[in-house]
Amino acid sequence: MNLKKHTPTLVAAAVATVLLAGFGVTSISIAGMEKGGPAPLAPLGLPPIPPDNLQTPAKIELGKLLFFDPRVGGDASTGCSTCHEPDQGWAWAEDFSRGYPGTVHWRNSQTIINSAYFPRQFWAGSASSNEKQAKSAAKGGVAGNGEDDLMEARLALIPEYRKRFKEVFGTEWPHIFDVWHAISAFERSMVQRDTPMDKYLQGDKRALSEEAVRGKSLFEGKAGCIQCHNGALTSDTDFHNIGIPPNVRWEEDGLAQITFRFEQYAKGQTEEGYRTAKSDWGFYYRGKNKWDRGKFRTAPIRYVKYTAPYMHNGVFYTLEEVVDFYDRGGFDEDGRTTDFPENKSPLIKPLGLTDEEKSDLIAFLEAYSGEEILMEKPELPEYAPLFTKAQLEAAQEAK
Amino acid sequence: MGVLVTTGRTILAATIGLGMALGVQASGYPDIGPLPQLKTNAAKAELGKRLFFDRRISGDAGISCADCHMPDNGYAHPDALSPGYPGNGHFRNSASLINTAHKNVWNWDGRIGTNLNDMTREMLTEDYIMNMDMRIMQERAKQDPVYVQMFKDAGYGEPSNGSVRKAIPEYLKTLTSRNAPFDTGKMSDSAKRGMALFKGKGGCMQCHNGSLVTDLKAHNTGVPENFDVFLDPMNHQAFVAFTMFQGIPDYMNLKRDPGYYNVTLEEQDMGKFVTPSLRELKYTAPYMHNGMIASLPEVVEFYNNGGGKDSRKSDMVKPLNLSGQEKKDLVAFLEALSGDPLTGSGFVWSEEYPAEYPVIENWRQVRN
Numbered sequence: 001m002n003l004k005k006h007t008p009t010l011v012a013a014a015v016a017t018v019l020l021a022g023f024g025v026t027s028i029s030i031a032g033m034e035k036g037g038p039a040p041l042a043p044l045g046l047p048p049i050p051p052d053n054l055q056t057p058a059k060i061e062l063g064k065l066l067f068f069d070p071r072v073g074g075d076a077s078t079g080c081s082t083c084h085e086p087d088q089g090w091a092w093a094e095d096f097s098r099g100y101p102g103t104v105h106w107r108n109s110q111t112i113i114n115s116a117y118f119p120r121q122f123w124a125g126s127a128s129s130n131e132k133q134a135k136s137a138a139k140g141g142v143a144g145n146g147e148d149d150l151m152e153a154r155l156a157l158i159p160e161y162r163k164r165f166k167e168v169f170g171t172e173w174p175h176i177f178d179v180w181h182a183i184s185a186f187e188r189s190m191v192q193r194d195t196p197m198d199k200y201l202q203g204d205k206r207a208l209s210e211e212a213v214r215g216k217s218l219f220e221g222k223a224g225c226i227q228c229h230n231g232a233l234t235s236d237t238d239f240h241n242i243g244i245p246p247n248v249r250w251e252e253d254g255l256a257q258i259t260f261r262f263e264q265y266a267k268g269q270t271e272e273g274y275r276t277a278k279s280d281w282g283f284y285y286r287g288k289n290k291w292d293r294g295k296f297r298t299a300p301i302r303y304v305k306y307t308a309p310y311m312h313n314g315v316f317y318t319l320e321e322v323v324d325f326y327d328r329g330g331f332d333e334d335g336r337t338t339d340f341p342e343n344k345s346p347l348i349k350p351l352g353l354t355d356e357e358k359s360d361l362i363a364f365l366e367a368y369s370g371e372e373i374l375m376e377k378p379e380l381p382e383y384a385p386l387f388t389k390a391q392l393e394a395a396q397e398a399k
Numbered sequence: 400m401g402v403l404v405t406t407g408r409t410i411l412a413a414t415i416g417l418g419m420a421l422g423v424q425a426s427g428y429p430d431i432g433p434l435p436q437l438k439t440n441a442a443k444a445e446l447g448k449r450l451f452f453d454r455r456i457s458g459d460a461g462i463s464c465a466d467c468h469m470p471d472n473g474y475a476h477p478d479a480l481s482p483g484y485p486g487n488g489h490f491r492n493s494a495s496l497i498n499t500a501h502k503n504v505w506n507w508d509g510r511i512g513t514n515l516n517d518m519t520r521e522m523l524t525e526d527y528i529m530n531m532d533m534r535i536m537q538e539r540a541k542q543d544p545v546y547v548q549m550f551k552d553a554g555y556g557e558p559s560n561g562s563v564r565k566a567i568p569e570y571l572k573t574l575t576s577r578n579a580p581f582d583t584g585k586m587s588d589s590a591k592r593g594m595a596l597f598k599g600k601g602g603c604m605q606c607h608n609g610s611l612v613t614d615l616k617a618h619n620t621g622v623p624e625n626f627d628v629f630l631d632p633m634n635h636q637a638f639v640a641f642t643m644f645q646g647i648p649d650y651m652n653l654k655r656d657p658g659y660y661n662v663t664l665e666e667q668d669m670g671k672f673v674t675p676s677l678r679e680l681k682y683t684a685p686y687m688h689n690g691m692i693a694s695l696p697e698v699v700e701f702y703n704n705g706g707g708k709d710s711r712k713s714d715m716v717k718p719l720n721l722s723g724q725e726k727k728d729l730v731a732f733l734e735a736l737s738g739d740p741l742t743g744s745g746f747v748w749s750e751e752y753p754a755e756y757p758v759i760e761n762w763r764q765v766r767n
Contacts, residue, residue: 074530075459076486102460103535141532145458150487150526153639156651157632173651251763254756258538261767265534275766383632387654392626395654399621399670399709 039231041220043201044193044302047116053131053181055188062164063186066179068377071154072138074145077101080137080183083109086375089306090190095247095314096256103142106259106280108314113303113373116188117233123296123312124282125239130184138180141266142259152176160381192303195370208367215364218357223326225301225361227347234301234368239283241294241343243330246279247313279339280313294340305369319362327351327358429609431598433582434678437500437572442553447570449549450563452748455539456523458530461485464522464567467493470742473682474574479625479690480634487527488633490625490641490656492690495683497741498676500572504615507688508661509673510645515568523563527637533560542756573746576678579738586735593732596725601702603729605715606674612736617659617671620716621707624655625689656689670709681737695730 049055066072070079083097083105084090090111092098097109107123115121121133138144138151155161155174165174168182199207208216219225228236249256264274267285283295296312304310309317315332316322324333329350331337338344353361450456454463467481467489468474476482476493483489491507505511505518523531540546540558547558555562580586586594597603606614628634642650645661659671672688686692692701701707703726706716721729759765 071486074486074526075461075484077459100459102455102458141458141535145530145532147526147530147640149640149644150636153636153643154487154632156639157636252758254542254758257759257762258535258542258756261538261541262532262535264767265538277767278763383636385630385632386635386651387629389626389630392624392629392654396624396708399655399711 038226038228038236041197041201041216041226041230041234042232043198044114044117044191044195044232046193047114047188047191049188050129050131053184055185056168058164059168059182059185060189061186062161062168063182063184065161065164065378065380066183067186069380071158071380072144072146072151072179072183074100074147074150076154078144080112080134080144081377083137083143084112086373086377089113089303089308090373091307093308095249095309097143099142099259100145103259104253104255105142106256106263107312108309110299111303111307112187112190114191114233114300116191117300118235118237118297120237120297124285125297126286130187131180134180134183134187141262148176151179154383155179157383157386158381159384190373192370192373195302196367197364198370200367209363211360211363212367213364214357215360215362215367218353218361219364222357223351223353223361224347225326228298229301235298237298239292239295239297240345240347241282241296241338241340242348243325243337243341243344244294244296244311244313244315245332245336246339247315250278281340282312291343294338294343301365301368303369305366306372319365320358323353323358323361327353428604428614431581431604431608431612432610434498434501434576434610437575439569439572440553442549443555443566443569444573445570446546446549446553446555446562447566447568448573448746448748449545449750450567451570453752455543455752456529456531456536456563457484458532458535459485462529464529465747467528468496470747471682471740473497473679473737474741475683477684479685480627483527483634483637484530487637487640488631488635489527490628490634490638491688492685494675495679496571497574497679497682498576498611500568500575501611502615502676504673507672508658509615509617510662515571516564519564519567527640533563536560536563539756542759543753544757545753574741576736576738577741579678580735581732582738587731589728589731590735591732592725593728593730593735596721596729597732600725601719601721601729602715602717603677603702607677612677613674615673617662617668617673618713618715619658619670619672619709619711620702621670621709621712622672622687622689622701623691623707625691628656628689629654658688667711670711677733678736679738681734682740695733696726699726699729699733 067080070077070082072079078100083092083099085092090113092109095108097105097107099105110123115130119128121127121130122136127133127136138146152174155165161174165171165178169175169178171178196207196212219229228238228240230236250260261274264277268288269277273281279294281293283292284290286292299310304319309315310319310322316325325331326348327350330344330348451464454460454466456463462484467476469476474496479492481489481491481493494507499505500515503512505515511518511521520533523529523536524533537558537560540550540563550556550558550562553562553566555566576582580590606616606618608614628638639650642653642657647653647657647661655670657669659668659673660666662668680686680695684694686698692698699721702716703719703721705718706712
């Protein structure tokens with residue numbers, strides 16, 4: 001694989017973002033704001049940077065270390081990168097994310113590439129920023145399963161981290177709150193804005209193949225994809241029920257059944273809901289509105305070449321399966337669909353695509369992925385004793 | 400993780416309660432006597448036994464209660480410092496669980512003074528111990544048909560967190576001293592002489608009294624710090640996390656175990672630890688809250704020298720001027736307080752646990 005060393009350019013881009021974007025003014029168009037139809041496809045601008053967590057090269061570099069450090073987690077085995085592997089699309093190449101040891105997750109791991117642009121994180125929008133996402137993931141029982149006190153204690157015993165946190169945040173000791181800030185700064189540097197489609201939209205008409213150009217017309221026309229996959233991000237960042245069937249793994253895998261019930265419990269289901277749920281109720285868990293059952297955040301088309309499998313529960317392993325699913329009007333090859341057909345979006349209906357149209361569409365989808373972003377895992381700083389034996393002897397003497 | 404911090408008042412009240420129940424001898428200290436029997440429910444205790452030895456009730460399914468409280472070591476651990484959860488170490492010695500059901504205060508610093516139900520929750524959920532999200536634990540239990548049946552047989556209905564916290568204490572009630580020479584009256588002459596020293600010249604009785612041979616109160620005897628707590632970052636991180644969470648001031652600079660100070664935040668309680676029971680010592684070396692003393696003769700020597708160095712050391716601890724024979728007699732008496740090992744199948748779960756969780760069939764048709 002082609003190892004692309006991109007840290008310096010990303011850092012430069014991120015710093016430029018601060019200057020250009022000012023106080024968190026987003027440079028992307030927000031879906032649905034425009035009258036008379038979905039936001040047009042557009043080149044991806046710079047990500048929004050929150051004013052309380054500005055990008056600096058030192059912060060991004062610290063965030064990168066922390067992102068790859070499994071000591072930011074419960075038993076020091078499961079860090080961010082454990083489920084967001086650079087060579088698995090900064091995601092996890094199985095239907096469900098691998099989860100904490102002794103568990104399996106219940107949703108598909110999403111790529112961190114371009115996660116900076118989303119106003120709400122996770123498939124059901126339960127975190128309103130990268131910072132909150134990082135915290136939830138590091139602490140969740142089937143994710144990082146870490147606790148603030150122990151994670152903070154570990155970092156305090158790593159001299160390199162003490163030095164870097166002091167430089168970046170000015171604190172004597174690393175604070176767990178700042179861990180989420182640094183990781184988010186790193187994630188905001190992980191964007192891809194030079195895909196063939198970005199180049200095409202910027203005027204380079206040779207950037208797309210003829211198939212992809214035809215696919216673009218289908219995307220914006222007959223196939224109707226643009227109704228939700230729109231704007232620069234190719235996501236309206238909203239929540240829809242498109243008819244994804246439950247993952248059959250819940251019928252076949254005891255470990256997955258455990259996590260399934262745990263999630264119903266942890267997400268505040270009613271007793272009856274806990275007893276009867278047989279699929280992920282998605283956006284319902286936010287507001288507990290029955291019309292939100294089975295809704296999930298529109299995933300971006302960007303970087304999909306590297307992030308299979310697809311959908312919130314990873315039921316489709318190829319883009320062909322995805323296109324076939326939409327072509328059938330939201331049914332898989334066995335005719336299965338959402339447990340909540342009453343909530344299924346009216347935007348989803350059979351498309352009547354020909355085989356050639358399907359392959360054109362896929363060519364277009366792939367044009368939203370640039371080169372694979374790979375990164376060597378950094379060497380992690382080591383623990384060192386905080387005190388010397390002489391200091392301890394002196395303290396003993398002074399007791 | 401959630402931790403219930405009891406106040407000093409709770410512990411003292413509980414301690415007084417025990418003292419009154421046991422009767423007070425002429426010297427002013429409750430006499431050492433046999434432990435009362437505890438009634439147990441067999442089905443509940445059997446369930447608790449399976450849980451106690453089951454690694455699936457820790458966060459990453461890596462350790463069970465029995466990994467730090469090992470049957471062969473008197474339900475303690477042979478290392479000076481308990482191993483702790485994978486990914487970190489620990490900062491205290493694993494205490495024996497034999498007779499723990501007779502206590503009313505738990506942990507070396509006495510921070511739990513309610514019941515074993517709370518203590519069980521503390522051990523399961525504390526991040527540096529078992530780091531278990533109990534909601535996941537409940538769902539794991541419900542996925543194992545053996546547990547589903549055992550919880551039902553125990554009268555608990557379907558598996559739940561609350562029942563785990565009841566069943567494990569029920570099992571712990573079965574871990575009580577059996578046939579200690581002291582209890583059966585079959586002590587050697589040396590041990591008998593040691594008992595007289597224990598009650599008299601040795602002054603041990605001042606704190607080690609009553610049927611459990613402990614007053615269950617916190618004292619400072621000047622046990623030296625175990626530097627491995629601070630020099631090994633794996634142990635130190637657990638110590639820092641603990642003191643941070645408990646609200647100990649200036650925890651990053653702390654170079655000693657605060658002990659009972661954790662409960663009261665009163666300076667005079669710095670370095671106090673709850674008197675351990677002297678029953679079953681034969682199996683539970685090393686000794687003291689941080690495992691700093693390897694053998695019983697060394698423990699006796701420690702007290703013969705008047706304990707360790709600490710400006711807040713208890714006045715009760717002073718040089719004893721014991722002869723060589725007296726020290727041996729004292730050790731003989733201490734050993735006579737140990738009974739049969741609790742290592743048989745009546746105490747230890749010996750059946751295999753399933754390597755994988757069986758799938759619930761017809762999952763879409765049955766209620767969760």
